[in-house]
Amino acid sequence: MNTQPIIALDFSSKKEVFAFLTQFNEPLFVKVGMELYLQEGPSIIKEIKAMGHAIFLDLKLHDIPNTVKSAMRGLAKLGVDLINVHAAGGSRMMTAALEGLEEGTVAGQRRPALIAVTQLTSTTEEQMQQEQNIMTSLDASVINYAILAKNAGLDGVVCSVLEAHDIEKACGKAFLKVTPGIRLVGGEAHDQKRVATPNFAKEQGATQIVVGRAIVQAENPVVAYHTVEQLWGGNQ
Template sequence: MNDSPIIALDFPAPEEAAAFLRTIPGSLSVKIGMELYLQNGPSVIERIREAGHDIFLDLKLHDIPNTVGQAMKGLARLGVGMVNVHAAGGREMMERALEGLEAGTPAGRKRPELIAVTQLTSTAEEQMRQEQGISGTLEESVLRYARLAQESGLDGVVCSVHEASAIRSLCGDSFLKVTPGIRLAGSGTQDQKRIATPEEARKAGSTHIVVGRTITKATDPAQAYNEVKRQWEESIR
């Protein structure tokens, strides 16, 4: 996928997603998650692709290696630009996911980029310790998952902006750092705890940002998107 801001299409129905997309001219990078995909199936992917948009299919697969591999083989045929798994599924699961993508990608088409979720941006450090039973800091957990994903052959990870710089130091510039939880200054945090502005994300080393309600709930979505895009692009100058 290109490095334009990725808009999270967190809508229950394809008609709502399509109506929203018509408010912003041009081809966009968008994220389709569980809510939209699981309630509507592959047809929603086809509809949004036909409108000229690039898709990050955010299903966060986490299952036994064979199941994930076969699922990825099917998803590879949908023509999306990026898919993901949970790094907590382990090395074998991630390796099988990559094998499935490569096997399922039609000849002549680039396989989708494969990234792994480290820790969700809704997860706080104390919650990680108490509920997941992981000792140490949140950053240590994220870095351990990032290194495992890279060793498994994946293209990058999903992480918060607050770990992007450390992941860049550990895994290099070309390893993708896809960061959700992006807000314009003054926007609410909603249910995400580890958030940042587009400028902060770029400076921290994010390669892609995912932006949801800051754009989708804005009075003028096109204006909000253009401001996010401006901050994101100007911060590399």
């Protein structure tokens, strides 16, 4: 699996995306989320892929198993590299998602890696307990979701850096730990609650990091990206 820092393309239009991407003279690993995908549709995926970039399609599917399976069957045809669901959808939904991806992947191509969102990095333990009525620790909830995802055959999870080490112990080193909420020292947390620097993420066992504002809102995004890449450790 590609270990480059994943750049979150948190833009609302194709024009903004390509104005950003044309600043780079190298293949990137980028994240296309709901805002961009719903504004521009599948064509944005094809155009970014044509530029040679890897894509994490971050749609966080969460529905009944049959619906998610059918959706994944269609999304597999886009040829993205990584895609996700919400672990809260349960084991049957996650298994169905995997089946849909396998059925929809074009012959001769690699199936997109499938990961499950555990608890959003904007969620605090207090919020989880009060609003989701999950009366355990945040860490225990995340580990439980990670084990469910692994047992369902998924390739990994989305988690915060703070849970990556415990997930590695529970699910193994090869299990993907994709960690958003990455900031450079002195950067603002914004709406994220569980944040970390790239080097700390690596120390904790994260396998991929997702970086948004620290790069896309930087005065010089290319320099910011290479700073993050250096701190993260490149493709090692």
